[in-house]
Amino acid sequence: MSCDNSLPRASPCYKRGKVRLTDQSVSMVLLSSFARAKAARRIGAALLLPLLASGCGSSKDDELAKLDPAKMSVEELYNTGVDAMQDHRYTTAAQQFDAVQQYYPYSSWAANAQLMQGYSQYLEHKYMDAIGSLDRFIQLHPTHKDIAYAYYLRALSFYEQIADIQRDQKGTEDAMTALQEVVSRFPDSGYARDARLKIDLCRDHLAGKEMEIGRYYEREHLYAAAINRFQTVVKEYQTTNHVPEALHRLTELYLLLGLRSDARRTAAVLGHNYPGSSWYQSSWDDLAAENLVKGEPVPRAGTTGSGFFSRMWHSVF
Secondary structure, three states, rough: OOOOOOOOOEEEEEEEOOOOOOOOOOHHHHOHHHHHHHHHHOOOOHHHEEEEEEEHHHHHHHHHHHHHHHHHOOOHHHHHHHHHHOOOHHHHHHHHHHHHHHHHHOOOOEEEEEEEHHHHHHHHOHHHHHHHHHOOOOOOOOOOOOHHHHHHHHHHHHHOOOOOOOOHHHHHHHHHHHHHHHHHHHOOOOHHHHHHHHHHHHHHHHHHHHHHHHHHHHHHHHHHHHHHHHHHHHHOOOOOHHHHHHHHHHHHHHEEEEOHHHHHHHHHHHHHHHOHHHHHHHHHHHHHHOOOOOOOOOOOOOOHHHHHHHHHHEEEE
């Protein structure tokens, strides 16, 4: 069957009068559809205002409120939910899909409706509601052919709640756990490929939080605490872009504490792995100010693989 292209491709497809998921699993749908949907919501927010002001959505919802869902067929409930989703009336869509489950719990439509309800809530940014719906779907339908999509959408719902580094990072850790579950359960899927990228972003976010705390400790002259934070970044987040600064901060602190040998060794690791980094130049200047090096740093090709970096770090310390 063909899919209505006006619906986001990441959502289950439908057909008027006879609704079912596409024969092709949702897990085969292009991942970029989520990016397109998000861009449309953010960039086109201003364009949606005239539609909202027109009251079209409100009038449709008012008419729907007059109907008794108990007297509507499962097809009517489901199709009304799909129509509401297309009109960006996500609350109404979620209510209609919930009604399918409530009045026709044993129908073949119930599972699809539960998945669509979670998707509607995700689109409305009601991420915790979406997680609840998807958790129920996963628990009730563990062998569903679109189970990978459900796990992925659940992970995205956590991911969208990640706070900036000034705030608690429990949400980032929850997102990483959910994304890792997608990778572990469906390693060869397109969802896993995207999840791996987002895991890297989560790790970078967590490293950024460690760096922020470390800088604070350094400003407050709590040098031992600062060193612990920067070492955590170097040891646990080796693939993030915060490592060069962490190594420089360690070099800086070792010099402040008179640990000249440690400062030179740390700067050597920084120079070997990130020879063109501005942080290496800063570390070199600090060493030169202490008469520990002379001249300018000699450029050389670095090896930035995490395995090599780990061996280099542990061989030095």
